[in-house]
Amino acid sequence: MRRVETGCALAESRRNGRVGLGLAAMLAVAPGLVGCAQGDAVQSVTGWWHQYEGGAIAQQRPPPPGAHQPYPHVGLTPTEAPEMPSASARTALTDQLKAERNFGRRLAAADGPLPVAPPKPAAPPGQNAAASGSSMTVAAAGGGPAPAQDWTMPAVTKFAPPPMRPGELPQIGPTPPPVPAFPGFDIPETAVGTPRSSPAYALADPHGVLIRFAQSSDQMLAGQEKSIGDALTGWKAGLPVYVTGFGDATSLAPDDQAASLRLALARAKNLAETVMLRHVRAADVHLAAAANGHFGRVSLVP
Incomplete structure (x- = not known):
């Protein structure tokens, strides 16, 4: 009986020892888990990688300058008056900004709203019948079949800059490259380099x-x-x-x-x-x- 009790006591002590070691391991890992829970996944992975690399990047950052100093009095800063332009210069700048604002408004009114594309006209009855698979054909004014239209896109001239050597700065020409021409399209005057004349608007604000x-x-x-x-x-x-x-x-x-x-x-x-x-x-x-x-x-x- 003593041998059996001694064997049971030995097994019980071993089991208690394993449980104690498991609790000790959990208590040792718990602070690390709490620390990981304070940051997001990106910060945790970044910290692990820095610890793996070691060296200066794995060390703690020094505190910012003045971290342990008392807070400054915000009401006393800044202590020096900023440099301001004179009253006449501020008035001239205000008048210039008002003129630019009024010019933009008048120019927008002169341009008017954006044009709306007209609705697509309905196709003639003969053309609808031809599109539906009928044997009817659309005849031209002279009695023959309508000439086929050329829908090919025109050739676009592309500016090719001259080759440059390694380390050489590009040479800027005296004038910009020519604007590509598209048949059937009107190029704006500003695109071809012609400055737009400013209309003589009254840009000053009214009195009052x-x-x-x-x-x-x-x-x-x-x-x-x-x-x-x-x-x-x-x-x-x-x-x-x-x-x-x-x-x-x-x-x-x-x-x-x-x-x-x-x-x-x-x-x-x-x-x-x-x-x-x-x-x-x-x-x-x-x-x-x-x-x-x-x-x-x-x-x-x-």
């Missing part, structure tokens, strides 16, 4: 304070009362007030110009009524409207 309206509407946006008050600063009874409405025209076509002018008149009338609520007589309000332009303006000078 800008009053914003809703898109394609004569209703003013919220918060425009302050702008109207700023426009009437310095006004005295009996002095004229100039109110102008603009129609946001996007094309110079007669129909579009007429519709934009009606919108401009509606905006000018609505703006004039708002101005007269500030004790301005109707006889002192001068109305104007223009199809090109945006929103409305109130000014004390014409």
Whole structure:
């Protein structure tokens, strides 16, 4: 009995030892698994590869400069005033940007919307019958069969640069290469090197304070009362007030110009009524409207 008990105790102790070793191995691997769970798969694979390579790339990165210093006071930075252009230079730059913006708007209105391709005309009855397998043929005006059209693409001239030696910079010619010509297609003037003449548009902003309206509407946006008050600063009874409405025209076509002018008149009338609520007589309000332009303006000078 003692031998049997001794053998059972020995087997039990061995089993407990294996379990203890397994627990110890799991506890040793657990920190590594927790560390892997903190990063994504890419970071884990990258870390493993760096450890495999060894050397400087496997070492820990040094802390960034100033990591242990106190945080700076953001309200005290920057300590030096930045270099700014003079007031006249800033005004000139603002006027230039306004002119470029107005030129782009006027040019877009002059170009008009993109053309829409007309619908494909219906084929003649004889041509439909020929396409359906009928024995009828389309005859030309002279009584004979219609001549076959040549649908082959024209030859395209391709510019071949001269060969260059290794390490040699390409030589830029005095003029660009010629534009390839396609029969039946009109090449734009800008492609052949002819500069486009700029039309003589009035690019300066109109006088007065800008009053914003809703898109394609004569209703003013919220918060425009302050702008109207700023426009009437310095006004005295009996002095004229100039109110102008603009129609946001996007094309110079007669129909579009007429519709934009009606919108401009509606905006000018609505703006004039708002101005007269500030004790301005109707006889002192001068109305104007223009199809090109945006929103409305109130000014004390014409």
